Amino acid sequence: MSQTLDDVAKTAGVSRSTVSRVINAHPNVSADTRSRVEHAIEKCGYRPNAVARSLATNRTNIIGIVVPESVTKLFTDPYFPLMLRGATEACNRNGYHLILSLFTGSIDSDVMHDRIARSGYIEGVVLANSSLDEMLVPSLFKEGIPFVNIGRHPDDRVNYIDVDNLGGARMATEHLIRMGHTRIATIAGPNNMAPGQDRLEGFLEVMRAHRLPVSKEMIAEGDYTEAGGRAAMMQLLNVRPTAVFASSDTMAIGAIKAIRAANLAIPDDISVIGFDDIPSGLTIDPELTTVRQPIEQIGRLAVETLFNVISDSTSGKREASVHRLVLPTELVIRKSCGHGMSRKD
Amino acid sequence: MSQTLDDVAKTAGVSRSTVSRVINAHPNVSADTRSRVEHAIEKCGYRPNAVARSLATNRTNIIGIVVPESVTKLFTDPYFPLMLRGATEACNRNGYHLILSLFTGSIDSDVMHDRIARSGYIEGVVLANSSLDEMLVPSLFKEGIPFVNIGRHPDDRVNYIDVDNLGGARMATEHLIRMGHTRIATIAGPNNMAPGQDRLEGFLEVMRAHRLPVSKEMIAEGDYTEAGGRAAMMQLLNVRPTAVFASSDTMAIGAIKAIRAANLAIPDDISVIGFDDIPSGLTIDPELTTVRQPIEQIGRLAVETLFNVISDSTSGKREASVHRLVLPTELVIRKSCGHGMSRKD
């Protein structure tokens, strides 16, 4: 059986309290007893019971990261592994554990909500890319669980970390215009997610600023999957844009395949620009011009922000400040965009 | 402050024990008191404290999945998200939580080992694709923590779940031979991982069986990354095979890019076959012929097997049986393989 604090205390000839002090590096222990206790710990092969400790301290060193149902199907998108890597990295460095909750649809989402919100293990939650109407947000507030959302959120009590989707979309659009394009279409993301809205908004702003027309037919909506991108592009092909701004690389890749299937060349006939900068943007031919977002950093910062939120809430500040952070995006020029022909008009 | 069992007991006018019985659905509670207690629970907004419960029952309902350092860099490969999805699915269905441990190198791996093996929260561990010399395995044995490895393992006490890598590699090679190829090269995986060994072995077996020569120059080793696949292919190009069997789709994609860069056509000049069946095998041009492994199922079955191992160890069976499972693979024929020219000889 595993050793307890008492066993160690007995073999060291001290009290349980003293052993506890040694383990928690409390200053008030004489060097002599300290080493005696350390030997005893060694000898017993003692390891503290984390659960008992949690019960006494009311801290678990566990946080959760939850991926809502609306995006679980996108989970194979390299975005998530990268984000997770950043998140685990931050956890590792701070001695925290990360519980991964994916809504898989095999179980009632009410049950999942309940399980997350009332888990009892979780000190806080990172909500990965929830849609704006995500029902988990109210539950989390109700249960008083600290959380940070990835992606902006309209409720102004919500802590979030976001990337500059607006600016990224602007850069992408400016780039196309700079290359001489005027017939520019876009494949937008679903309208119930903030990035979808923002990237579309950035696109439209720049188009308006340049007095370029954007008819309804030039805007198609995809669901961030490759198939969705392909379908959207097939629709756009009817209006023959010379360039397309896709709200994600995965959709851009779908678009490229649709363009190819129509026997058109990229970038000669149609230029394509994506968003995200996922690895397969380098796999596709031609290599994808895109807007880079610092995915791994997003995960890391979300977790670190969560730690701040948790410590705010623990230190009992009544009306703690809301934590928000917006990370910059960056234009990555590769080979899927060429010059537009439209200078002539 | 959050309510405790005692609070509920008081408002229901019963003892703590009775409330506990209601919560744990113990049969010996009269319908009358049961409903009274349920009302009280409702009224107090009571939720059981999972940590206290764990301390009393010695069960946490938490398992861990750990991705060793050797494969963390491959984490963006769609293999992992898919596997994780299967794993979380199984956890969700069984009311378990999943702690994700990625070795990121930002922290000493000894510390990570320790943290996992002595976590105290974790009832068991799924070890994702550890290399054969993974040091975590001995730690896990030493601490007596139930675990299941994904991928076979030479130590015959290790529970594992694997796919039929040997059979898959055989199928792939047979397919190439059937198409008329005789100059077949392979891009193998690292030799310290079981799948790398097995896939190479399957390849060699079939080649031998058909009395086809395999010189050393026809075998290149990659590290499962696209860049590794590309480098390996560049090397193989010197000996001009007419077909290549790559040990993973990601490496196959790298190979395709190397072949393209050398101005050769696929499948006309060189046929390429991969292994895994990841989504981007459909993105690449031409679509990749490959060997499919049921990735999501691997994750699910690993977790379910772990549950069995845990319940074995809990029920105190001294020498519990070793759990092992090998899943079938399947040939997926697409467009990256063509007929070999070598029938003439």
Added chain:
DNA sequence: GATAGTGTTGGGAGCGCTTCCAGGGAGGGG
């Protein structure tokens, strides 16, 4: 009508740890 059995309840010990509090010993200042 006494006895055994069955179903229901409350009391209490204990899970392994932290942490407050009080007490004892040593050292320094008056």
Added chain:
DNA sequence: CCCCTCCCTGGAAGCGCTCCCAACACTATC
């Protein structure tokens, strides 16, 4: 020489739950 600190240590009370055991009805049986 005494008193006041300060440092170190042990005792004990909890954290919130489970679960065993004893106690108490209340019915069924002979």
